[in-house]
Amino acid sequence: MDRYLFRGKAVLQGIGESELSKRENEWIVGYLRKSRSRFAQNIESMLIQPMERLWESFIVDSATVGQCTRLKDRNDTLIFEGDVLRVWENYDKFHPDTGKSCVVRFGENKNITGETHFPNGSVGFYLEWQGFTNNGLKLSTVLRNDILYWVGNNFVEIIGNIHDTPSLLNT
Numbered sequence: 001m002d003r004y005l006f007r008g009k010a011v012l013q014g015i016g017e018s019e020l021s022k023r024e025n026e027w028i029v030g031y032l033r034k035s036r037s038r039f040a041q042n043i044e045s046m047l048i049q050p051m052e053r054l055w056e057s058f059i060v061d062s063a064t065v066g067q068c069t070r071l072k073d074r075n076d077t078l079i080f081e082g083d084v085l086r087v088w089e090n091y092d093k094f095h096p097d098t099g100k101s102c103v104v105r106f107g108e109n110k111n112i113t114g115e116t117h118f119p120n121g122s123v124g125f126y127l128e129w130q131g132f133t134n135n136g137l138k139l140s141t142v143l144r145n146d147i148l149y150w151v152g153n154n155f156v157e158i159i160g161n162i163h164d165t166p167s168l169l170n171t
Helices: 146-150
Strands: 003-007 028-035 044-050 058-060 066-072 078-079 085-088 102-109 123-129 156-161
Touching: 003 044, 003 058, 003 078, 066 146, 066 156, 078 085, 078 156, 123 146
Parallel strands: none
Antiparallel strands: 003 028, 003 066, 028 044, 044 058, 066 078, 085 102, 085 156, 102 123
16 A cells, blocks of 8 residues: 555645644655645645544645555564665665665666666666765766565665755765
C-alpha cells in the first residue's frame, strides 16, 4: 500500500480553531489528490488524505510534497522524496560522525559520468550527493547514485529533510 503514499506539510487557509488548524505545519502522510477551488477556477490545491482517516483531507504546501520510495532506512522508516540521508560505504565504518549526506530525488537518473543508464533514459528515485571527498572531488562524481544499491545494503539512515532541516545540505 505504500506504493502510492505521499507526504506533505499541512497549511492553514483561513480556518479557525478546527482539527485542521491543529495540524498546521505537521507532516501528513497519505494519498495525494488535486482539487480545484469552488470559488476560483484557476486555483488548484493539493490535498492529502491520511491513511488512518480517509474521510479527511488536508491542504498541503505543494512545494513540500514528496512521494514514498517504498524503501526503508536501517531504522525501518519509510524513505520519501526530499529526505536527507546519511550513507555509509560499509558497516565496519558505521559511526554517527562519519558517512556522507545525500538527498532523495525523483527524475532522470544519470550515472557518475552524467550519462543516463539506458539509451532512452531512466526515470525514478536517485540520490543527489552533497559535499566533496578529501581530495576535493564532488561526491556526485565518485559515488553511485542509484538508491537501490545503498538501501539494499542497509547503509542509509534518514537524518532530516530538505524542508525542515536545510542546514543538512552541503555538509
